[in-house]
Amino acid sequence: MDRVYPEIQTNLQENAGVRRSSFLQRSRREAWVAFSFISPWLVGFLLFIIGPMLASLYFSFTDYDMLSAPHWVGLQNYIRMFTDDPRYLTALKVTFKFVLFSVPLKLAFALFVALIFNRNHRGVGLYRTVYYLPSIIGGSVAVAVMWRQLFGGDGAVNHILQWFGLTGTNWIASVSYSLWTLVLLVVWQFGSPMLIFLAGLKQIPSEMYEAAAVDGATRFTRFFRITLPLLSPVIFFNLIMQMVDGFKAFTQSFLVTQGGPLDSTLFYAVYLYEKAFSHFEMGYASAMAWILLVIIGLFTALIFKSSSFWVYYESEGGDKS
Amino acid sequence: MGKTMKMFSVAAALAVSMGSLLGCGSTNNAQSGADTASSDSGKAASSGGSNEKIELHFSWWGSQDRHDRTLKVIELFEKQNPNITIKPEFGGWDGYWDKRATQAAGGNLPDIIQMDKKYLAEYTKKNLLLDFNPYVKNKTLDLSDVDKAYISGGYVGDKLYAINIGANALAEIVDPEMYKKADLDVPKPGYTWEDFVQQAKTLKEKLGSGVTIQGMLDKDYFEYYLRGHGQTFYNKEGTALGFDKKYLVDFMTMWDQLYKAKILTPIADVVSLRDHLENLPIVHQKAPNQPLWSNQIVALEKAAGRPLAMTLIPIVKNEGNNKSYYIKPGQFLSVSANSKHKDAAVKFVDFFTNSLEANEILNAERGIPISKKVRDHLYPKLDAAGKKMFDFIETAMKYSGDVPPSPPGEGPVADAFQRAMDALGYGKLTPEQAADQFFKEANQTLAKNKG
Numbered sequence A: 001m002d003r004v005y006p007e008i009q010t011n012l013q014e015n016a017g018v019r020r021s022s023f024l025q026r027s028r029r030e031a032w033v034a035f036s037f038i039s040p041w042l043v044g045f046l047l048f049i050i051g052p053m054l055a056s057l058y059f060s061f062t063d064y065d066m067l068s069a070p071h072w073v074g075l076q077n078y079i080r081m082f083t084d085d086p087r088y089l090t091a092l093k094v095t096f097k098f099v100l101f102s103v104p105l106k107l108a109f110a111l112f113v114a115l116i117f118n119r120n121h122r123g124v125g126l127y128r129t130v131y132y133l134p135s136i137i138g139g140s141v142a143v144a145v146m147w148r149q150l151f152g153g154d155g156a157v158n159h160i161l162q163w164f165g166l167t168g169t170n171w172i173a174s175v176s177y178s179l180w181t182l183v184l185l186v187v188w189q190f191g192s193p194m195l196i197f198l199a200g201l202k203q204i205p206s207e208m209y210e211a212a213a214v215d216g217a218t219r220f221t222r223f224f225r226i227t228l229p230l231l232s233p234v235i236f237f238n239l240i241m242q243m244v245d246g247f248k249a250f251t252q253s254f255l256v257t258q259g260g261p262l263d264s265t266l267f268y269a270v271y272l273y274e275k276a277f278s279h280f281e282m283g284y285a286s287a288m289a290w291i292l293l294v295i296i297g298l299f300t301a302l303i304f305k306s307s308s309f310w311v312y313y314e315s316e317g318g319d320k321s
Numbered sequence B: 001m002g003k004t005m006k007m008f009s010v011a012a013a014l015a016v017s018m019g020s021l022l023g024c025g026s027t028n029n030a031q032s033g034a035d036t037a038s039s040d041s042g043k044a045a046s047s048g049g050s051n052e053k054i055e056l057h058f059s060w061w062g063s064q065d066r067h068d069r070t071l072k073v074i075e076l077f078e079k080q081n082p083n084i085t086i087k088p089e090f091g092g093w094d095g096y097w098d099k100r101a102t103q104a105a106g107g108n109l110p111d112i113i114q115m116d117k118k119y120l121a122e123y124t125k126k127n128l129l130l131d132f133n134p135y136v137k138n139k140t141l142d143l144s145d146v147d148k149a150y151i152s153g154g155y156v157g158d159k160l161y162a163i164n165i166g167a168n169a170l171a172e173i174v175d176p177e178m179y180k181k182a183d184l185d186v187p188k189p190g191y192t193w194e195d196f197v198q199q200a201k202t203l204k205e206k207l208g209s210g211v212t213i214q215g216m217l218d219k220d221y222f223e224y225y226l227r228g229h230g231q232t233f234y235n236k237e238g239t240a241l242g243f244d245k246k247y248l249v250d251f252m253t254m255w256d257q258l259y260k261a262k263i264l265t266p267i268a269d270v271v272s273l274r275d276h277l278e279n280l281p282i283v284h285q286k287a288p289n290q291p292l293w294s295n296q297i298v299a300l301e302k303a304a305g306r307p308l309a310m311t312l313i314p315i316v317k318n319e320g321n322n323k324s325y326y327i328k329p330g331q332f333l334s335v336s337a338n339s340k341h342k343d344a345a346v347k348f349v350d351f352f353t354n355s356l357e358a359n360e361i362l363n364a365e366r367g368i369p370i371s372k373k374v375r376d377h378l379y380p381k382l383d384a385a386g387k388k389m390f391d392f393i394e395t396a397m398k399y400s401g402d403v404p405p406s407p408p409g410e411g412p413v414a415d416a417f418q419r420a421m422d423a424l425g426y427g428k429l430t431p432e433q434a435a436d437q438f439f440k441e442a443n444q445t446l447a448k449n450k451g
Helices: A006-059 A076-083 A086-117 A124-137 A141-151 A156-163 A178-188 A191-202 A206-214 A219-248 A251-257 A268-278 A282-310 B003-030 B039-045 B064-080 B096-105 B117-125 B133-137 B148-154 B176-181 B193-207 B219-228 B245-260 B267-273 B294-304 B342-354 B356-362 B372-381 B384-398 B410-425 B431-449
Strands: B054-061 B084-091 B112-115 B163-168 B170-174 B289-293 B309-311 B328-335
Touching: A006 A282, A076 A086, A076 A282, A086 A124, A086 A178, A086 A191, A086 A219, A086 A268, A124 A191, A141 A156, A141 A178, A141 A251, A178 A251, A191 A219, A206 A219, A219 A282, A251 A268, A268 A282, A268 B096, A268 B410, B054 B064, B054 B096, B054 B342, B064 B084, B064 B342, B064 B356, B084 B096, B084 B342, B096 B117, B112 B117, B112 B342, B117 B328, B117 B410, B148 B163, B148 B328, B163 B294, B163 B342, B170 B176, B170 B219, B170 B294, B176 B193, B193 B245, B219 B245, B219 B410, B245 B410, B245 B431, B267 B410, B289 B294, B294 B384, B309 B384, B328 B342, B342 B356, B342 B372, B356 B372, B372 B384, B410 B431
Parallel strands: B054 B084, B054 B112
Antiparallel strands: B112 B328, B163 B328, B170 B289, B170 B309
């Protein structure tokens, strides 16, 4: 064979050698290209997220007051939080209460409205936009001022109550009711989870509903046996996202009630901010931030663990109950 | 993808990332006014040499009226000193100190900072402020016609860290018409806390259900009360409270009884109207009195749209030499110890304090000017409200003792006091419990000053 087709033989040999080395070269080159494409994000991530996180972890073991160099104090901040700071425990209580009520309420409303918008009536596009608007204007000062006006002693809500012969109180400045005005504010901004639910609903094939209707299933049965299970991955996603947001809530309390009155709306993040910037206790505040991370991580892990019992992924098929 | 295409796209990606990083930097520098000043712009504009362009940063808090006046004064200074520009940074009291703390952490505090007594100790303890003494000695900062009483509040030890730019004292502002309706005269200076309680009851009786009395519930009012009893708020080292708890319990009991008798404005209204001067009850004739700092009479009268009277707050019966009153520096000007242009900054402080033209523009909105020359020059030009304020300070001087020191941590201590008083108002704590809560929190904060 060599005698007849020498060129082919040598060509094959050459190509084999070249191909082997260029494979390594190519993959290294490709990796380098990939890195340079993500370099803007990577630089930002390291500089603005990882860097400050590590700094904050360090500060949590110091008594850093921002005006002078930090001194190492070990676990003192963490111990003080749980043994010698009643306002910290208040902040935990308030935040848990807030999350416990605002998250399910918000999701329930979002799902309810998404179900309504899942029909293609005329003008439904306009209504969808309108219902989404509150979550766009979000945590702004303008909304806070408006909320204070609405629920103040002389506000619109009390005037409406008067038509029904009821006398309202100053909801914002009331120790018992102020937290609920903030829950209401957050629930009112259900637009984002609503849109996500809507997207999820649209993915449910209508043949299922038709088949069920033919078999005589009522609306309730169809909702609980078809809609909810097929929507469960979306519910799972929204639950996690809204829960994390709930724990981190800050602007609503900071702008509307400033954590008061009497710490009845002292969100964790608001207390953290006060400690860091008003009391010059940045070290203590950093420790608070890391505890919050642990708390959110714990709850997220719990929800993930529970998901195998109630979340059905179509791709996995089958009934898990 | 061909080789050249690949290299081109890699180069483009790198260019975009570099460009965006640089772009972010420069847009920050372009912003001015109310935003936090970027550290670069100050340093870039300031180069060496005596007649080179100098750029100073100056931060202050206040109302819109104050902002307008201060900006005009800056313009005036820049006109007289063409090689100096001043970049202003202003806003409300809320958030002012948070911004300063962040700037301090970054080592770029403004060259000139409006300072408050509450934070002076904190900032001097961390060596963030310039000592003015050498500048006073060489007359760059001329304090020759300033009475010691006006300047003493700016000393920490024997170093002068802050120049008083507005003398102030606590005042009781009353509506003489409403008092007349209750057959009462405007209280004369020297009336006591017992007199006040009596008047409050009479006013509530005669003026009816739509009217309530405003209480004096801040830490500062309590400090006047303590001083009249011969006590000090803090101990000498500033490491703990320096008075017997029973004084606080008595003070709180006085207010508790007025709350329970529904004579005082309900706590919910007090809380929601905090820092909203234009909507205080006296403006809408829902209260016949309003305790305030004396420099706020001008804005309050403007909001009320009618003339109001100013008198002292109650003093302690037979207080003798334990003077309740003191002349408080309402705000100070300090210079950052890290300023790159200390001379220029001190020159501006001197201008602010001594220039007749500048003070005509400022019109004592921050309080009484400390320079006698300036006061005498301003007095004839003042309107009725302004004259009231000046006369008031003259009267208050007669009842005043030394300025009490404020150790680091006064901010959190004042917060804790307000929360304890709020708890009292909401009926959540008894006077004893509220006093206990305050003592625990305040002493915890002050204990950090040890060593």
